[in-house]
Structure formats: C-alpha cells, structure tokens
Amino acid sequence: MTEGRKILECVPNFSEGRNEESIERIVAPLKARPGVRLVNYEGDRDYNRLVVTVLGDPQAVKEAILDAVGIATELIDLNHHQGEHLRMGATDVVPLIPIRNMTVGETVELSRELGRAINERYGIPVFLYEDSASSPDRVNLANIRRGQFEGMAEKLLLPEWEPDFGQRKIHPTAGVTAVGARFPLIAYNIDLGTDKLEIANRIARAIRQSGGGFQFIKAGGVELKEKGIVQVTMNITDYRKNPIYRVFETVRMEAARYGVPVIGSEIIGLAPLDALTGSLEHYLGLHGFDDTKIIEHWLMDD
Secondary structure (H helix, E strand, C coil): CCCCCCEEEECCEECCCCCHHHHHHHHHHHCCCCCEEEEEEEEECCCCEEEEEEEECHHHHHHHHHHHHHHHHHHCCHHHCCCCCCCCECEEEEEEEEEECCCHHHHHHHHHHHHHHHHHHHCCCEEECHHHCCCHHHCCHHHHHCCHHHHHHHHCCCHHHCCCECCCCCECCCECEEEEECCCCEEEEEEECCCCHHHHHHHHHHHCHHHCCCCCEEEEEEEECCCCEEEEEEEECCCCCCCHHHHHHHHHHHHHCCCCCEEEEEEECCCCHHHHHHHHHHHHCCCCCCHHHCHHHHHCCC
C-alpha cells in the first residue's frame, strides 16, 4: 500500500454466524479481488453474526462489498433468523472508515454511492448513519435499528423514517441496511464468570453513555449459551477519549460488586495500533513510550 494511494476500510456485518458454507460464500467476492485485501472475518454462533474487515482501493472495495451483499441477500432469510445480536438486515450495517489519503467528505460521498447501489441492485431500503446521516436522529445506529427486522415494516411507514434510498417497504427476507462513514471504533467484549445475564446487563447500564456512564461507550449484556457464561459487549466509538484499559478496569470493578470475576476479553475485527499501545503503556507503567519503539513500526510501508 504505497504512499499517496487512497486506502479505505470497510467492516460489513452480516446476519449469519453459524452456517460455514454460507459464510464462505458471502466472503468469496472479497478474496483475491484486485485492489481489495480481506484481512479478517469472524462468525459468532451465539450472535449469529459475521463481521468482515477489508482494506483497499475505495472503488474496488465498493464493488466487492456490493457483490457480497448480493450473496447475503440470496442466502439469509431474517424471518428464520435467531441470535443474540440486534439486527434489521441480512447485511445489517456497512461502515466505511477512511484510513489513508481520504477525507471524511470523500468517504461520505462513497457511502452514498454504495447505499444507492445496494437499493437499486437488490431492492433493499438503505439508511445513512454516523457522518453520512441525513438527519441528527440517524447519526446513532441504535436509533435506526430500534424495532429490528420484525418491527421495521411498520417503522418505515412513520413520517420521520423514510429510507435515504428506496421505498417505505422492507425487503421481505433481507430487511434494511445501514451504510455510513465513521471514525474507527473498537468492538470489544468482556467475558464474565457467571451465567446470570442480569449482572451483565447491570454492568452495561453502569458503563454506557446512555446510562450516565462513559461517553463514547455503547454496551449491552449478552448470554453465550454455548460457553455457559455472559458477556458485556461494547462499541468504543472513540478510543482516544475512553481507552480500552479504562473500560476493562471499570467492568472488572463493577463485576467485583457481584462477586463475579472477569475471565477474558476479545476484540472483534481490527483495532488501531495506538489503541492497543495505550493499554500496554498503562499496564507496564512505561515512560516516554510511543510507536517508534516497536520494531514492526519501522517495517511498515510508508
């Protein structure tokens, strides 16, 4: 990835985390595609959700994502979908993140191109969110997704919820999709050593912004039935204001109130290097530490 070249990150979320054959078919258009690098994809059986991360040339990424959306539309029927994660579409959300030599404005314009193309090609209503939002109440994805697939047909008939692209009628099996430009967020989950979902929900309410907790934190409790535990699942929407270590320690402190240990955590998808080195610096008490002290920093392409 050479200097001067525009690099876009895209992290589409698909409502399929259990059928391995379907997962591979959805990501197939993103593999060996000129100008596109598939760097990560993870299906979660409890969430029944697939999170994919690609990097590359903006137009090449757009076309590859369009093909993947088409396959997801063909394979996923939300009328028969069950999972722990909230969802409103077979392709639930498509965030676009400018990584190198791209402005937010350029990314917003690309999101509009992609949203329009998804609707025209597949008949899926599309909402623009975050930096691409057409109104303040559409900035937050949670506002758009509220009601989920089951309530979306009725929601689209409300005056304030006309899609940005498409008619006021959901796709019968693929629902609706949100597309938008945004700052890199960190999808971060913390596992608790208990099967009591109410404890995870209480902790989530204590730490998230809407509950009076940290700004730039969205959180909820999820039951991981296959593991026999619960999880506090989060989106850290600005890691510069709320670093990972601060969130982790707060969850551990809140869990201790209930006599529950933190037994692990995970990052879904990719995270910026400085988001991770901040926690390294904190826990090791490092003085004057920055990325230039990491060998790999000097091996990266300019």
